[in-house]
Amino acid sequence: MRVGCPKEIKNHEYRVGLTPESAHELVSQGNEVWIESGAGLGIDATDQQYMAAGAKIVDGPDPIFAECEMVVKVKEPQADERKKLREGQILYTYLHLAPDPEQTRDLVDSGVTAIAYETVTGPRGQLPLLKPMSQVAGRMSVQAGAAALEKAHGGRGVLLGGVPGVMPGKVVVIGGGVVGFNAAQMAVGLGANVTILDRDPEVLEKVGTHFEARASTRFSNAANLLDAVSGADLVIGAVLIPGAAAPKLVTRTMLKRMQKGAVLVDVAIDQGGCFETSKPTTHDQPTYVVDDVVHYCVANMPGAVARTSTYALNNVTLPHALSIARLGWKEALKADPHLAEGLNVHAGQVSYRAVAEELGYEYRTAADILG
Ligand SMILES: NC(=O)C1=CN([C@@H]2O[C@H](COP(=O)(O)OP(=O)(O)OC[C@H]3O[C@@H](n4cnc5c(N)ncnc54)[C@H](O)[C@@H]3O)[C@@H](O)[C@H]2O)C=CC1
Ligand SMILES: CC(=O)C(=O)O
Numbered sequence: 001m002r003v004g005c006p007k008e009i010k011n012h013e014y015r016v017g018l019t020p021e022s023a024h025e026l027v028s029q030g031n032e033v034w035i036e037s038g039a040g041l042g043i044d045a046t047d048q049q050y051m052a053a054g055a056k057i058v059d060g061p062d063p064i065f066a067e068c069e070m071v072v073k074v075k076e077p078q079a080d081e082r083k084k085l086r087e088g089q090i091l092y093t094y095l096h097l098a099p100d101p102e103q104t105r106d107l108v109d110s111g112v113t114a115i116a117y118e119t120v121t122g123p124r125g126q127l128p129l130l131k132p133m134s135q136v137a138g139r140m141s142v143q144a145g146a147a148a149l150e151k152a153h154g155g156r157g158v159l160l161g162g163v164p165g166v167m168p169g170k171v172v173v174i175g176g177g178v179v180g181f182n183a184a185q186m187a188v189g190l191g192a193n194v195t196i197l198d199r200d201p202e203v204l205e206k207v208g209t210h211f212e213a214r215a216s217t218r219f220s221n222a223a224n225l226l227d228a229v230s231g232a233d234l235v236i237g238a239v240l241i242p243g244a245a246a247p248k249l250v251t252r253t254m255l256k257r258m259q260k261g262a263v264l265v266d267v268a269i270d271q272g273g274c275f276e277t278s279k280p281t282t283h284d285q286p287t288y289v290v291d292d293v294v295h296y297c298v299a300n301m302p303g304a305v306a307r308t309s310t311y312a313l314n315n316v317t318l319p320h321a322l323s324i325a326r327l328g329w330k331e332a333l334k335a336d337p338h339l340a341e342g343l344n345v346h347a348g349q350v351s352y353r354a355v356a357e358e359l360g361y362e363y364r365t366a367a368d369i370l371g
C-alpha cells in the first residue's frame with residue numbers, strides 16, 4: 001500500500017504521524033511511504049532520516065492527499081486538509097467528531113474511510129490508542145495549572161505544594177481514568193491536597209487503593225462537585241464517555257461559587273469540554289478568564305511535548321497501520337473487532353453510534369459495512 005504522512009498544521013502541533021522508525025517498518029513490509037518534506041522537524045527527524053528509512057520525500061501535502069491510499073496523521077484534519085480528502089482513501093488519525101459538526105460533515109461529504117485513534121478499543125474495553133496521549137496530557141495538566149495559578153498569569157497566587165507552615169493548594173480532579181490518574185500522580189508528587197471524583201465505583205476503588213491517604217476520592221454527583229470545586233485552587237476536567245460529547249459537569253452557576261483566581265484545566269476539551277464555560281484554546285493563547293476563573297482549554301496538549309508524545313503515539317498506532325497496509329482496511333477491521341471500533345465514517349455514512357446520535361446522522365454499524 002502507498003501510505004502518506006503530511007506535516008501537521010494545527011496551531012503549535014509538533015508531533016508527526018510516522019517516525020522514521022515507523023516508516024522503516026512499513027517499508028520493510030513492502031509498502032511505499034511518502035512523507036511531506038519537513039513533517040518530522042518538530043521532533044528533529046530530518047528528511048534524510050526518512051529517506052534512509054526508505055521513504056520518499058514529497059513537497060507539500062498535496063501529493064500525499066492526491067495519491068496515497070492511506071493518510072496517517074496525529075490531529076483531526078483541518079479545513080484545508082479536509083478539502084483534499086478523496087473517496088475511498090483511508091484516514092487514520094485522532095478525529096474527536098462528536099463535538100465537531102463541520103469536520104463530520106466534511107468527512108461524510110468526502111467519501112473517505114476514517115478510522116479514529118480515540119475509539120479503537122483494547123481487550124478489556126480500554127482505549128489503547130488514546131492512552132499514551134492521556135498519560136501525557138494528564139501529567140501536563142498539573143504543570144499547566146500550576147503555571148496559570150501564578151499571579152502574573154491571572155491565577156490566585158498559590159504554590160500547589162505549599163511550604164512548611166503554609167497549607168498546600170487544593171487540586172480537584174474530575175474523572176479518575178487515564179488523564180485523571182496521571183494528573184493525580186503529579187499533584188500528589190508536588191505535595192498538593194488532592195481529591196479525585198468519578199462515578200464508577202471500580203475507578204474510585206482503584207484510585208483509592210493506589211493513593212491511599214495521599215489523595216481523597218469522592219463519588220461524582222452535582223452536590224459533591226459543587227462542594228469540591230468551590231474550595232479548589234485547581235480543577236482538572238478529565239471525564240470521558242467514549243466517542244461522545246463530554247457532559248457539562250461544572251455549570252456557570254457552580255463557576256460563580258469558585259474562588260477568584262482559581263484555575264480550570266479542561267483536558268476533556270477535545271470532546272467538547274466538561275465545564276459549561278469551556279471553549280477550545282491554542283498553545284499560542286492557552287487561557288482566558290470567565291467570572292474571575294482562569295480557563296486552560298488546549299485541545300492538543302501533547303503537541304507541546306512532541307518528542308515524548310510522537311514516540312508514545314507511534315508505539316500504539318503503528319501495529320494497526322501495518323495490518324491495514326498488509327490486509328487492506330476491510331480485512332484488517334474484520335480480523336480485529338477492536339480496530340473495527342475505530343471506524344467512524346465510511347463512504348458518506350457515520351459508523352460510530354455516539355457520533356451519529358450526537359450530530360443527527362443515520363447510524364450504520366461497522367459490522368454492516370464490513371458485511
Ligand atoms: N486536551 C488534550 O490535549 C487531550 C485530551 N484528552 C481527553 O481527555 C479525556 C479523558 O481521557 P481518558 O482519561 O483517557 O479517559 P478514561 O476513559 O480513561 O477516563 C475517563 C473517566 O471519566 C469518568 N467519568 C465519566 N463520566 C463522569 C462523571 N459524570 N463524573 C466523573 N467522572 C466521570 C469515567 O468513569 C472514567 O473513569 C478525553 O476526552 C480525551 O480525549 C486526552 C489526551 C489529550
Ligand atoms: C488525544 C488528542 O486529542 C491529542 O493527543 O491531541
Ligand SMILES: [Mg+2]
Pocket residue numbers: 270299300301
Ligand atoms: Mg486533543
